[in-house]
Every structure is written in structure tokens, then in C-alpha cells.
Amino acid sequence: MIPAAFEYHRPSDIEGALSVLAEHGDEARVLAGGHSLIPMMKLRMADVPHLIDLQDIADLKGITIADGIITIGAMTTQHELINHEALFAAAPIIREAALQIADPQVRYMGTIGGNVANGDPGNDMPGLMQCLDAQFILVGVDGTRKVPARDFYESAYMTNRDDEEILTHITFASIDAGYAYEKQKRKIGDYATAACAALVTKDGDKVATASIAMTNLSDVPVLSEAAAAALIGTTCDTAAVKAAVAAALEDIDPTEDNRGPVAFKMHVAGIIISRAIARAWSRA
Numbered sequence: 001m002i003p004a005a006f007e008y009h010r011p012s013d014i015e016g017a018l019s020v021l022a023e024h025g026d027e028a029r030v031l032a033g034g035h036s037l038i039p040m041m042k043l044r045m046a047d048v049p050h051l052i053d054l055q056d057i058a059d060l061k062g063i064t065i066a067d068g069i070i071t072i073g074a075m076t077t078q079h080e081l082i083n084h085e086a087l088f089a090a091a092p093i094i095r096e097a098a099l100q101i102a103d104p105q106v107r108y109m110g111t112i113g114g115n116v117a118n119g120d121p122g123n124d125m126p127g128l129m130q131c132l133d134a135q136f137i138l139v140g141v142d143g144t145r146k147v148p149a150r151d152f153y154e155s156a157y158m159t160n161r162d163d164e165e166i167l168t169h170i171t172f173a174s175i176d177a178g179y180a181y182e183k184q185k186r187k188i189g190d191y192a193t194a195a196c197a198a199l200v201t202k203d204g205d206k207v208a209t210a211s212i213a214m215t216n217l218s219d220v221p222v223l224s225e226a227a228a229a230a231l232i233g234t235t236c237d238t239a240a241v242k243a244a245v246a247a248a249l250e251d252i253d254p255t256e257d258n259r260g261p262v263a264f265k266m267h268v269a270g271i272i273i274s275r276a277i278a279r280a281w282s283r284a
């Protein structure tokens with residue numbers, strides 16, 4: 001299939017992109033790596049008369065780390081995330097998760113901004129961003145606002161972003177915790193049947209803090225505060241992990257699809273969550 005005809009815009013700055021968005025409203029969408037939007041256009045599931053390519057906007061690219069805060073431009077590709085050594089040192093879970101997204105060809109083009117703005121429950125970065133308590137910086141004609149990743153997702157493909165806003169950056173604190181991103185998929189390059197991001201810190205032999213978030217197990221990414229609460233203060237022993245998994249499973253609502261029936265997904269989720277917690281604890 002080829003997409004319906006569209007007009008292609010390639011602004012060189014954010015103001016230019018915002019003005020095309022303001023001019024065409026619902027008829028315009030921004031294009032990042034195109035690995036989610038272009039297939040939707042080819043399948044005629046998205047009709048976009050005005051496509052605004054963000055490639056030339058230098059302000060949307062790059063990774064900075066200062067005073068323990070990591071800032072990633074929305075147009076930074078998964079490939080760049082994987083290969084950035086300072087980012088790996090400050091937040092190694094990003095590389096671990098990004099390496100499990102699709103395949104190298106998709107990762108060369110797919111951006112972190114497109115991944116989190118898309119609102120696809122199958123995307124891996126939204127759950128990870130919730131686990132990290134990241135903030136999304138959005139710019140519109142009325143100015144800039146910051147939205148926590150934990151408040152951003154409303155339902156599948158529906159987010160807190162206004163149609164005329166552009167996600168410019170993502171920020172979160174450097175990690176000083178045990179971490180793990182675990183993902184079960186049908187084959188290499190596939191979206192998750194179930195995935196889980198876990199961060200755990202230690203005080204003596206006890207869990208001091210925990211953050212657990214899941215991917216593709218509801219129509220939005222799910223941060224399970226109950227799972228974290230079940231771990232805190234324990235020695236992360238078998239009973240505590242079992243309680244955390246049970247709490248996390250209460251928070252998700254998977255649906256049957258070509259990745260399996262609900263009972264299968266709940267079973268896989270349980271295994272993935274317990275593996276993520278165990279690995280994060282082993283690194284704490």
C-alpha cells in the first residue's frame with residue numbers, strides 16, 4: 001500500500017514546526033523516525049494531509065547530563081541511546097531496554113520522542129519512563145509545560161499532549177539503583193507480550209525503594225505502586241517477590257490478541273516481573 005497524498009514540510013526550527021501545526025490543526029502531524037507513523041499512513045489507518053518532518057531541528061537532538069539530571073532530545077534515535085557511553089554510565093537501563101526494541105534497522109531511525117509520544121501500549125519506552133519518573137517537556141504556541149510520564153498516558157494512542165504541541169525533551173535523574181528491563185516477545189524484532197522495568201535500592205540487606213512499571217499489559221503503561229510497596233522493607237526474599245508479583249498483576253488488564261489469551265499473558269507477566277525484580281535486586 002502507498003499512503004494517501006500529503007504535503008511535506010521540513011522546518012529548521014521549533015517555531016517553524018509549531019506554526020505549520022497551528023495553521024493546519026488536525027490535518028497536520030509531526031514526523032520523527034517514521035517507523036510507527038508511516039506504516040499507519042500506508043495502511044490508511046492515519047490520514048495526514050500535512051506531514052511535518054522534525055529531522056532538521058537541531059534543538060531536538062542530543063543527550064546532556066548535568067548535575068545528575070539527564071536530558072534527552074526527542075529526536076534522539078534508539079541507536080544513539082544505545083551507543084552513548086555517558087548515558088550508559090548514568091542510566092544503564094536505557095541501553096538494556098533500547099537493545100530490546102525491534103531490530104537495528106528500526107533503531108537507527110526510531111526516536112525516543114516518537115516512541116513515547118505515539119501512545120502505543122506496545123512501545124517499550126513509556127513504561128520505562130514511568131519507572132524512572134521522567135518528565136516530558138512539551139512546547140506549544142502558548143509556551144512550555146512539563147508533564148510527568150506517570151500522568152501522560154490516557155488510553156491507547158491517547159496522551160496528555162495537545163494536538164498542537166511538540167515533545168521537545170525528556171528528563172530524569174541519573175540512576176543509583178539496581179535495574180532491569182525484562183521483555184518476553186514472540187520473536188526477535190517483535191513488540192512485547194509482556195515487559196517490565198524495575199529499579200531497586202538497598203539499605204543494608206533490605207529494599208529501601210522500588211519502582212516497577214509494565215509494558216503492553218494494559219492499554220497504557222502501568223506503574224505498580226502496590227508492587228513497589230510489597231518489596232520495600234523486605235529482604236527481597238521469595239515471599240516478598242511473590243507478593244510484589246501478585247500486586248502488579250492486580251494492576252494490569254491485558255486483552256486477548258495474536259500474542260495470546262489473557263490467562264497466558266498474566267502467566268508470562270508474572271514470570272517477567274519476578275525476573276526483573278530479581279535481576280534489579282542482584283545489581284542493587
Ligand SMILES: Cc1cc2nc3c(=O)[nH]c(=O)nc-3n(C[C@H](O)[C@H](O)[C@H](O)COP(=O)(O)OP(=O)(O)OC[C@H]3O[C@@H](n4cnc5c(N)ncnc54)[C@H](O)[C@@H]3O)c2cc1C
Nearest residue numbers: 032033034035036037102110111114115117123124167191
Ligand atoms: C518492525 C517494527 C518493530 C518494532 N518493534 C518495536 C518494539 O519492540 N518496541 C518498541 O518500543 N517500538 C517498536 N517499534 C516502533 C519503533 O520503535 C518506532 O520507531 C517508535 O515507536 C516511534 O518512533 P518514531 O521516531 O519512528 O516516530 P514516528 O513514527 O515518526 O511518530 C510516531 C507518532 O509520534 C508522534 N511524534 C513523533 N515525535 C514527536 C514529537 N517530538 N512530538 C510530538 N509528537 C511526536 C508522531 O506524530 C506520530 O503520531 C517497531 C517498529 C517497527 C517498524
